[in-house]
Amino acid sequence: MRPADMLVVDIGLVNLRFDGRRLVRRDPGAPTLILVGLPPQHVLEEVPPQVATGATTLGPMGAVTAGSTQLAFSVPADIDGLELSLTSLLNWARLVPMTVPTGLRSPDTAGSTVFQGIPRSVIEFPARLLITYDEPVDWVGRQEPQQVDGRTALWHTRLHGARDGEVLLRAFATVADRSGLTANNPLTIEKLEDIVTLTSRAELSGPGGSLPIEVPSAPLQAEQFIMTPMGASAHLRGAWEPLSPTARGQLQNLGKRAPDLVTYDHITGLGRDQYIRVVSRGHLSTGHEALLVSELRRLFVARPNDGIVAYLQREDRVVVKQPEVQYGPGTGFTHGGREMPFRALRITDRVTPPLHEPVSDHDALWVVQSSGDDYEFTVIGTDHENRKISFTMPLVFVPDSLTQAEQEAQLKELYAGDLHTTTPNATDQKLMTRMNRSMGGQVMAMAQPPDGALGSTSHAVGKLTFGLGVTGPAGRPRVGLPHVSAAEVRVPAVEQFTPNAGYLAVTFNETFLRQSMEKHPAGAYLSLDEAVSLTFGAEKAGGVASPNAAVKLITSQAGVIPDVFKTGTAGDVVDALPLADIKAAFGGAKLLGFIDLGRYLQSIAKDSLGTLRQLGDDQIEALLRAPNGLLPAPVLRIRDLADGQGKELRYVWKTALGERDVQPGDDSKDVLDVSHAVLTLDARTVRSKEAVDKATVEGRLTDFALNFGGMARVEIADLKFRTGPGKKPDVTASGLELKFSNELEFINSLRSALPADGFGGGAYVEVQPSGIRAGYELALPAIGVGVFTLSNVALGAELVIPFDGKPVSFRFSVSERSHPFNVSVSLFGGGGYFSMLVDATGVQQIEGAIEFGGSAALNLGVASGGVSVMAGIRFEFDKAADRVSLSGYLRCNGFLCVLGIITVSVEFYLELTYEKHGRESVVRGRGTLTVSVRIAFFSKSVSLELERSFSGAPADPTFADCVLPRHWHEYCPAFAP
Incomplete structure (x- = not known):
């Protein structure tokens, strides 16, 4: 020392x-x-943790x-x-x-x-x-x-x-x-x-x-x-x-x-640290290579009573080393990259702000700023049509030192949560915020479009929901590979029919993901989360049908169609859906205004599903013209016009109908016979840049018949409707034949007097905003055979096809109340009328009357007189008013005139009427005697009236009213085996 x-x-x-x-x-x-x-x-x-300026809480540091x-x-x-x-x-x-x-x-x-x-x-x-x-x-x-x-x-x-x-x-x-x-x-x-x-x-x-x-x-x-x-x-x-x-x-x-x-x-x-900088390799959850820069600096801080002290402070940042990453087949995706609509992602940020907490060698973690908020990287995606789409999203940094198993486990934990739950917990909500990224309505291709069909897979996107795969390309550690698990897009074809549809939630179609777009018969690439029911008014289909359909699949060229495809375990389309599921897709669709179209649909042959692939205009026209050509599902599509001056929206469908699907317990009579019918609908709307719509609609139903109450049958070989901009709707029907049966079969004897084509010359067709009225009125000439004379006979038939959802109806009449027919036989005569209104629910109104009697007159010079006796029956049934009435009457008239000075006339009228309103009935009798005397210039009439009515029971007694419970319980065991 x-x-x-x-x-x-x-x-x-x-x-x-x-x-x-x-x-x-x-x-x-x-x-x-x-x-x-x-x-x-x-x-x-x-x-120590981050020391704020002026902090006074830290004490001595260990060393x-x-x-x-x-x-x-x-x-x-x-x-x-x-x-x-x-x-x-x-x-x-x-x-x-x-x-x-x-x-x-x-x-x-x-x-x-x-x-x-x-x-x-x-x-x-x-x-x-x-x-x-x-x-x-x-x-x-x-x-x-x-x-x-x-x-x-x-x-x-x-x-x-x-x-x-x-x-x-x-x-x-x-x-x-x-x-x-x-x-x-x-x-x-x-x-x-x-x-x-x-x-x-x-x-x-x-x-x-x-x-x-x-x-x-x-x-x-x-x-x-x-x-x-x-x-x-x-x-x-x-x-x-x-x-x-x-x-x-x-x-x-x-x-x-x-x-x-x-x-x-x-x-x-x-020996005291002044500065340490450690840079480690890693990847972001998008696959971009990145560096974690950790710096340790000695920070000088003024402390009260201690003067200047110096603490070590750590600061971490993420530096993006690889700005752009390419995606696609061969880059490690489970479904060949089809789950990723971007071919490339470019991150424009080079360095993040200081991170919230130090990043360890053992953990992958979200890049969080020192403020505690996620740092949202600015990302520019390149779609399959080379469009650039800009958005922001938080990302995870994954150290390269982690093993593949560690990366998988940690990424799964960081991305654990339900992104689609309706009741998210705190973890789910945080993950939703991170993975649901707004696209702001930018247009992008959600899938690789078929050759020569640019724009066929493009949509305005409101939101993309990203997921994370844990597989990676061969030869490098498995890192997070982003994919799109859900999205919200605008579908212009659907919006034309449902203006308030807005952004629709979609996912990639299963067949598209697991097989390819080419493996799907219709080229589907997106599936709507919830099928959208199209409300298609009958006026847009010629009154023939209101073809409501639940569209669910978005295809590259066939447009938007219902999901009628049955998918196997490998994601491939193995057949059409069962008939029950196909009919469910057309819930609410109406035929002729009131008939459930879904109940007449038939099974779809698997071989016919291929007709939905690559439906160009030429292919559609060929299918519509071909006698046996069918389009197994409605196609809703929109395309740009060739001159670039607007867009055309088209709804087209051609399907064979069949016998009605009879549900258990349904014993109702069927008004419609479409066992050999074919329904064709082709509606086009052209929208110019000036937002002017020009709609052309064609509807056609062939080889069908209408049965009304088992009494009349109208057979129509071909019913067509066509309307265009600035034109009056054109309705034609050919091959019409009217037949009567049961109680009205006698009218068939008059068919020789009816025109061969009821809608041909002499008939009338009225097209109004409320619907179509088509029929005929035929006045028969007087028929005289000896002492028998039949005159003033008029036959009428009218078919009404409404546009407001009401059922189609048929009315037949023999003369009218205001113009009854006349019958005379020698000195006896009479007349009457009859009319019947029926629709699919049965007879709605029947009205008829028949009157017959005789009259005689005698003139002796000094005195003259006459007498007449008439008797008749009138019947009226009105289902809407819930009223039935039956009346019989007798009317007697007599007069005597002496020297033209004194005239005496007597009229006797007797009527018996049965009326029923709802559940209440009444029998009413009324009699009137009127005597009139005229002497020279003086006349006087006296009437005597008498009326009596008898109310019936409100309804017939029920079975429970007639049989006591204890008697019933004794009765049943007596017949038990």
């Missing part, structure tokens, strides 16, 4: 003895060494020293002896520094510095890292205290190399942490082990003793390395190339740590 310059040193001599005057060799053939022990050269200091340093010097053979003095023993310029041999990591005896039987130079710097020289060096220093201006300099010695004083050092081992003060310190034991691996030059054999693992090796460079009794003042730095994927995998297979250290800078003053 030399107090003058604070020197503290231990001197050890090997193979030297004092001969009374000098130190000489004991054995000339044995190694002769001088061992120098110096105090610890580094202080490991506690690193421990490194182990002592031993320098070993070999005495050259040309030196015969050494003086036994401190000055002589500190003269190291003439001695040879001893280094630890390359490849050795452990001394001969634990805790010693002896390697291969010879003591070596071992310096613990920084704490827990053992270093030695990597090339011949010299120690330059003064042997005597140095005084300047009355002050003595601290004893020190400088390490000097052959490269302009720069020294190359090599780490060969680490020692266990003795302090417990490594929290927040970027120089973790793992980073020190990386320095050993990257500088020791030790060859690592592959598995089973195979070829050595190629680990990049480069020594530490010391711009300055000065040792003093109070610690070293040094500046060390190191930089290393990354490990090859093969070497990384080999190390991990051996259970060894794969170093991820890029650069290391360390500056100390008298």
Whole structure:
């Protein structure tokens, strides 16, 4: 110990003895060494959390020293002896520094510095890292205290190399942490082990003793390395190339740590850290290579009562090393990259702000700013049509040092949560915020469009929900590969029919993901989360149908269609959906205004599904023209016009109908017979840039019939509707035939008087906003056969197809109440009328009356008179008013005139009526006698009326009213087996 310059040193001599005057060799053939022990050269200091300016809560920081340093010097053979003095023993310029041999990591005896039987130079710097020289060096220093201006300099010695004083050092081992003060310190034991691996030059054999693992090796460079009794003042730095994927995998297979250290800078003053910079390799969860830069600085802070104090403060940042990453087939995606709509992602940020907490070597974690908020990287994605889409998203940093299994486990934990739950917990909500990224309505291609069909997979996107895969490309560690698990997009074709649809939630179609777009019969690539029911008014389909359909699949060229495909376990389309599921997709669709279209749909043959692929206009027209051509599902599509002046929206469907699907317990009669019918709908809307819509609609239903109440049947071979901009709707029906049955079968005898085509010449067709009225009115000429005369007979038939959802109806009449037909036979005559209104629910209204009687007159000159007797029955049924009435009447008239002066007339009227309103019925009888007397210019009438009514029971008695419960219970066991 030399107090003058604070020197503290231990001197050890090997193979030297004092001969009374000098130190000489004991054995000339044995190694002769001088061992120098110096105090610890580094202080490991506690690193507190972030210290705010003006903070007063921190107390003293803990600190421990490194182990002592031993320098070993070999005495050259040309030196015969050494003086036994401190000055002589500190003269190291003439001695040879001893280094630890390359490849050795452990001394001969634990805790010693002896390697291969010879003591070596071992310096613990920084704490827990053992270093030695990597090339011949010299120690330059003064042997005597140095005084300047009355002050003595601290004893020190400088390490000097052959490269302009720069020294190359090599780490060969680490020692266990003795302090417990490594929290927040970027120089973790793992980073020190990386320095050993990257500088020791030790060859690592592959598995089973195979070829050595190629680990990049480069020594530490010391711009300055000065040792003093109070610690070293040094500046060390190191930089290393990354490990090859093969070497990384080999190390991990051996259970060894794969170093991820890029650069290391360390500056100390008298053993105290001033600056440490550790840069580690890693990846972001998008696959971009990134660097974690951890810096430790000594920060000077003013403390009340303590003056200026200096704490160590750590600051971490992420630096994006690889700005752009390419995606696609062969890059490690589970589904060949189809789950990732971006071909590339470019991150524009180069360096993040300081992170919220230190990043350890053991954990992947979200990049969070010091404020506690996620740092959102600015990302520019390139879609499949080379569009650039800009958005922001938080990312995870994954250290490269983690094994594949560790990466998988940690990424799964970081991304654990339900992104689609309706009742998210705190974890789910946080993950939703991170993964649901707003696209702001930017247009992008959600899938690779087919050849020559640019724009066919493009949508305005409101939001993308990212997921994370844990597979990676071959030859590199598995890292997070982003994919899109869900999205919200605008579908223009759907918006035309549902203006308030807005952004629709979608996911990638299963067949598209697991197979390809080409494997799907319709080329589907997106599936709506919730099928969208299209409300398609009957006026847009010619009154023939309101083809409501639940569209669910978005295809590249067929447009938007219902999901009628059955998918196998491998994601391939194996068949069409069962008929029940197909009918469910058309819930609410109406035919002729009131008939559930879904109940008449038929199974779809798997072979016909292929017609939905690549439906161009030519293919659609060919299908519509072909007698047997069918389009198995409605197609909703939108395309740009050839001249670029607007867009065309088209809804087209051609399907065969069949027998009605009769549900259990359904015993209702079917008004519609479409067992051989084909329904065709083709609606086009052209929207110009001036937002002017021009709609053209064609509807067609062939080979169908309408049955009304089992009394009338209308058969129609072809019913067509066409309307266009500025034109009156054109409705035509051909092959119409009207037949009567049961009670009205007698009318068929009059068919010879009806036109062959009821909607041909002489018929009427009225198209109004409320619907279509089509029919005929035919007046028959008077028929006279002998004394029999039938006149004023008019036959009428009218078919009404409404546009407001009301059922189609049919009315038939033989004359009308206001114009009854007349019948006369000699002196007897009468007349009547009949009309019937029916629709799918049955008879709605029936009205009819028949009257017959006779009359006679007598003139004797002096007196004349006459008498007439008429009797009739009138029946009326009105379902809407819930009223039924039946009336019978007798009317008698007589008069007598004498000399034209006195006239007496008598009228007797008797009527009996049964009326029922709802559940109440009444029988009413009414009689009237009227006597009129006219004498010359005086006349007088007297009427006598009598009316009586009898109310019936409100309803027939029920079974429960007629049979007591106890009687019923006795009755049933009597017939039990």
